Amino acid sequence: MSGHPAGASASPFRQPKAVFAVAFACVVSFMGIGLVDPILPAISHELNATPSQVTLLFTSYLVVTAVAMLITGWVSSRIGAKFTLMAGLVLIVVFSALAGASPSIGAIVGFRAGWGIGNALFIATSLAVIVASASGGFAGAIILYEAALGLGIAVGPLLGGLLGHVSWRGPFYGVSVLMAVALIATVVLVERTPRPQRKTSLLDPLRALRHRGLLTMSLTALCYNWAFFTVLGYAPFPMGLDAIQLGFVFTGWGLLVALFSVFGAPWLQSRFGIARTLYANLALFAVTVLVIAIWTTHPPVLVTAVIVAGVFIGINNTVTTQAVMTVAPVERPIASAAYGFVRFIGGGLAPFAAGKLVELTNIHVPFFIGAGALVLGIVILSTAHGHLVEAERVQAEGGQAASEPATSEPGVAARTGAVLVTLNGDTEDDRGGPTASGGGAPIVAAIDGSPAAVRVTEAAARLAALAGRSVHLLHAQEGAVTGEGAAEGESLEASRATVQRHLELLARSDVPAVGHVLLGACDHGGAGRLVAEHANQIGASVIVVGAPTHGGIAALMDASAGRELGRHARSHLFIVNPAPVPAGAAERHADSVA
Numbered sequence: 001m002s003g004h005p006a007g008a009s010a011s012p013f014r015q016p017k018a019v020f021a022v023a024f025a026c027v028v029s030f031m032g033i034g035l036v037d038p039i040l041p042a043i044s045h046e047l048n049a050t051p052s053q054v055t056l057l058f059t060s061y062l063v064v065t066a067v068a069m070l071i072t073g074w075v076s077s078r079i080g081a082k083f084t085l086m087a088g089l090v091l092i093v094v095f096s097a098l099a100g101a102s103p104s105i106g107a108i109v110g111f112r113a114g115w116g117i118g119n120a121l122f123i124a125t126s127l128a129v130i131v132a133s134a135s136g137g138f139a140g141a142i143i144l145y146e147a148a149l150g151l152g153i154a155v156g157p158l159l160g161g162l163l164g165h166v167s168w169r170g171p172f173y174g175v176s177v178l179m180a181v182a183l184i185a186t187v188v189l190v191e192r193t194p195r196p197q198r199k200t201s202l203l204d205p206l207r208a209l210r211h212r213g214l215l216t217m218s219l220t221a222l223c224y225n226w227a228f229f230t231v232l233g234y235a236p237f238p239m240g241l242d243a244i245q246l247g248f249v250f251t252g253w254g255l256l257v258a259l260f261s262v263f264g265a266p267w268l269q270s271r272f273g274i275a276r277t278l279y280a281n282l283a284l285f286a287v288t289v290l291v292i293a294i295w296t297t298h299p300p301v302l303v304t305a306v307i308v309a310g311v312f313i314g315i316n317n318t319v320t321t322q323a324v325m326t327v328a329p330v331e332r333p334i335a336s337a338a339y340g341f342v343r344f345i346g347g348g349l350a351p352f353a354a355g356k357l358v359e360l361t362n363i364h365v366p367f368f369i370g371a372g373a374l375v376l377g378i379v380i381l382s383t384a385h386g387h388l389v390e391a392e393r394v395q396a397e398g399g400q401a402a403s404e405p406a407t408s409e410p411g412v413a414a415r416t417g418a419v420l421v422t423l424n425g426d427t428e429d430d431r432g433g434p435t436a437s438g439g440g441a442p443i444v445a446a447i448d449g450s451p452a453a454v455r456v457t458e459a460a461a462r463l464a465a466l467a468g469r470s471v472h473l474l475h476a477q478e479g480a481v482t483g484e485g486a487a488e489g490e491s492l493e494a495s496r497a498t499v500q501r502h503l504e505l506l507a508r509s510d511v512p513a514v515g516h517v518l519l520g521a522c523d524h525g526g527a528g529r530l531v532a533e534h535a536n537q538i539g540a541s542v543i544v545v546g547a548p549t550h551g552g553i554a555a556l557m558d559a560s561a562g563r564e565l566g567r568h569a570r571s572h573l574f575i576v577n578p579a580p581v582p583a584g585a586a587e588r589h590a591d592s593v594a
Contacts, residue, residue, distance in 0.1 A: 030152025052355025091118025150258025161247015233351025256310030
């Protein structure tokens, strides 16, 4: 997740039609994770296939997805994100329809492999396209993406069960039709996205794995995915349920994955840190898989344990991805491709291995091995404890430290962790950073790109004028990191443009001001910490922020930024409502800061 407390956040559902078109495609794409679970026994029965043959539907899909992750950056950097997305959608439409029409298990497995290529191209670019197309607030776009992810994971098994009750071919045809709708909407509504300035090499993701932290955490994810897809790919067989019943079971599982990925993981990470959260979560998941292994032939216990496993899967997806993107020394899309390649290999091989192990031993053995894989993952993770500590330190500081000049124009300086943007002839203070003219501790205005952020700047201007202070505008440059991957967020130029607009507003009010683009925020809480730490560093007297303009899911996610801001800031907080600042409010607060 990414976002910041800047301004009053726009509603995540006030987005262009292009964003909703891609979000709809995301829902359908993420349905594919659990869509085939309810029909695995039916396919086995109808096509006279063994369970190990049927589990190849997972193996071909995920192994090909893993390998294809290595080429997604090469493709998108040459034809652009929109055309890469469209290519992925076309492949999914074609191969899912062909899988539905297949006469044999071998044909379905082969077509699922083609589906995996399309899935890799789609996963790698859908988040980037949503971010590029969003105009209703960057944070809102990420919220919408994660809502689509959660909805797809939760609804996929239910749709698979309902359509699979009619025919095992139904879910495949259903995905093809829905993705065809998403493809048409993407072609019509999504504007062409610019190509990246630098073309990605095919070897970049593999080179990134030379970094010990990235490699270790990817291998940990491989072990985790081995257990995850052993449960997802083979647990339906011993349950003895029909397609609809299996659909409800895995819908319950998917709901827990979605809820704990979006809400539980950030809270636990903030409360206990990355290392303790990951160690405890993997250990509890191992215990759950061990319960499945012991009571595999007892359906009530098996069903309950599978649903509960969704809690640990959701937490691990988010926390691990956040940690990987924090410690990796390469661009987020490259780190995401490298990480996805390794972890999907584990997920792809596990279901087929489970089927073969059952044929050679008994139905309990694959799950015992899955629990053992999680223990091995904990051991591997412990060898990178220093990298986990570093990830916690970086996230506690709000993001990766960076130093980059904003421009070569006079009056613009650079500092570690931020880019400074000035309009009013700032000077260097004794801490080595600029200060706008104006006596006393400055007032901080935390802004974002939404129209409601103007209210924050106006309130800060009135406070500054009444108290005789300067204003420091803070804008966190946002990146996009979710449980399924990462994309570069807004550009430095876009962030600077946002700050420049608000500096011009302050200049018209004759308020001395300086702007800061804070670099590297990788989630909502990180952006809140960035603002707080910067305000503490410059000795700000007040931080002016906007109240969310929305409720529900988006408000809960925004709360993480506000919570971290409140925890770390040593200044007073002045919260601005979306409506214009009431007459007298600024005057009353000015007395406390004068």
